[in-house]
Amino acid sequence: MAKRRTQYVCxxxxxxxxxxxxxxxxxxxxxxxEEVVVEKRSGKARSRRGRSEAIASDAVPGAxxxxxxxxxxxxxxxxxxxxxxxxxxxxxxxxxxxxxxxLLQAAGRIASSGRTVVYVTGEESAAQTGARAxxxxxxxxxxxxxxxxxxxxxxxxxxxxxPVVVVLxxxxxxxxGDMEGAAGTVGQVRACASEMVDLAKSTGISVFLVGHVxxxxxxxxxKLLEHMVDVxxxxxxxxxxxxxxxxNAKNRYGATHEVGVFxxxxxxxxxxxxxxxxxxxxxxxxxxxxxxHAGAExxxxxxxxxxxxxxxxxxxTPRRSVTGLDPGRISLILAVLxxxxxxxxxxxxxxxxxxxxxxxxxxxxxLSAAAAIVSAITNSPxxxxxxxxxxxxxxxxxxxxxxxxxxxxxxxxxxLRTLVVPEKNLTEAARMxxxxxxxxxxxxxxxxxxxxxx
Numbered sequence: 001m002a003k004r005r006t007q008y009v010c011x012x013x014x015x016x017x018x019x020x021x022x023x024x025x026x027x028x029x030x031x032x033x034e035e036v037v038v039e040k041r042s043g044k045a046r047s048r049r050g051r052s053e054a055i056a057s058d059a060v061p062g063a064x065x066x067x068x069x070x071x072x073x074x075x076x077x078x079x080x081x082x083x084x085x086x087x088x089x090x091x092x093x094x095x096x097x098x099x100x101x102x103l104l105q106a107a108g109r110i111a112s113s114g115r116t117v118v119y120v121t122g123e124e125s126a127a128q129t130g131a132r133a134x135x136x137x138x139x140x141x142x143x144x145x146x147x148x149x150x151x152x153x154x155x156x157x158x159x160x161x162x163p164v165v166v167v168l169x170x171x172x173x174x175x176x177g178d179m180e181g182a183a184g185t186v187g188q189v190r191a192c193a194s195e196m197v198d199l200a201k202s203t204g205i206s207v208f209l210v211g212h213v214x215x216x217x218x219x220x221x222x223k224l225l226e227h228m229v230d231v232x233x234x235x236x237x238x239x240x241x242x243x244x245x246x247x248n249a250k251n252r253y254g255a256t257h258e259v260g261v262f263x264x265x266x267x268x269x270x271x272x273x274x275x276x277x278x279x280x281x282x283x284x285x286x287x288x289x290x291x292x293h294a295g296a297e298x299x300x301x302x303x304x305x306x307x308x309x310x311x312x313x314x315x316x317t318p319r320r321s322v323t324g325l326d327p328g329r330i331s332l333i334l335a336v337l338x339x340x341x342x343x344x345x346x347x348x349x350x351x352x353x354x355x356x357x358x359x360x361x362x363x364x365x366x367l368s369a370a371a372a373i374v375s376a377i378t379n380s381p382x383x384x385x386x387x388x389x390x391x392x393x394x395x396x397x398x399x400x401x402x403x404x405x406x407x408x409x410x411x412x413x414x415x416l417r418t419l420v421v422p423e424k425n426l427t428e429a430a431r432m433x434x435x436x437x438x439x440x441x442x443x444x445x446x447x448x449x450x451x452x453x454x
Contacts, residue, residue, distance in 0.1 A: 138268075
């Protein structure tokens with residue numbers, strides 16, 4: 001009798017080791033290695049797609065294929081115009097944020113056009129999912145619900161139904177019979193995702209995979225999962241707030257870092273086509289510690305507030321609390337303000353927040369965050385009609401930023417009067433702004449202090 005071959009796979013990063021170790025050598029996590037049986041796939045399984053032949057790139061059939069719109073404009077924006085047939089889309093987010101609701105509504109919109117959609121639920125019963133579909137207005141005779149956790153049974157039913165879109169909610173609940181281990185382990189998640197990718201590419205079905213995220217904010221399962229799929233979307237938001245953000249981290253068929261904005265209501269998710277208005281309060285009187293950021297996410301301009309609070313430390317080491325921005329960049333801004341602008345902020349408690357639950361990733365937010373901090377520490381309210389954009393360098397210079405057209409257009413749309421930009425962007429921004437917006441160019445952080453404090 002042949003001895004079965006095993007290896008130890010890290011449940012955090014997916015790295016395989018020949019023997020058990022207390023700490024994974026790859027990701028340095030402790031007690032994450034679990035024993036799995038190595039299965040050799042048969043020659044028939046390995047050649048499932050049959051023999052392949054190389055063909056000329058200009059002769060590939062279907063090279064110009066039509067995208068399938070989901071019916072949710074904000075989701076289509078992030079996807080690059082809709083689903084590409086045969087694509088696999090991974091949607092990640094924290095439990096309760098609304099991933100299932102988003103995809104159920106998208107599935108309902110597609111099904112309402114007469115196309116067949118299969119929604120596979122491994123976490124709820126068909127009755128529970130059907131009740132949500134009726135509540136959100138997504139129920140349709142062409143939207144088929146399948147409560148199943150066996151991957152083989154799921155694929156068999158999908159092939160029978162011949163849908164255009166499949167939603168698998170979630171990939172962590174599915175179990176492949178060819179692999180040992182419980183559902184949700186690294187081996188199972190990888191095997192299930194691989195089978196669904198094969199299904200999508202061989203049939204032209206668009207597949208949505210729902211995935212959970214870890215406490216660090218990354219998708220649960222092996223990192224390889226993100227490389228296997230065509231599109232990776234993150235659905236972000238606080239369960240205590242109404243607004244949700246869908247952001248693409250990877251897109252083989254379109255631009256990355258696009259965002260879509262939704263509002264959670266009793267009837268499901270509602271699209272927010274003009275999101276800038278919800279992230280600023282134009283009626284608020286001038287208040288120290290508040291600055292307006294002229295941002296850009298993908299091809300969309302996004303104007304929002306950044307708030308800061310600077311107080312004397314109550315004890316010991318000064319505290320730093322950052323929400324919605326990169327804490328590393330806030331530390332850089334504080335060091336630059338202390339060293340180059342003469343503001344002694346390194347010895348103070350500093351709290352910085354981007355209200356509304358939006359996470360800002362672009363370095364162009366440096367200037368507006370710095371303006372909010374300067375306003376807070378000097379107790380000088382920044383002008384409510386002035387927006388800021390720019391990246392700070394370690395020497396105190398304000399560096400050039402891109403996507404200026406989207407920023408200026410959003411500032412004009414909201415009726416703001418002044419836009420502070422890096423000096424190297426001045427000519428470009430002034431030409432785009434025309435006479436409706438005064439554009440001010442600054443070269444270093446000391447000039448920012450003068451503008452904020454008047």
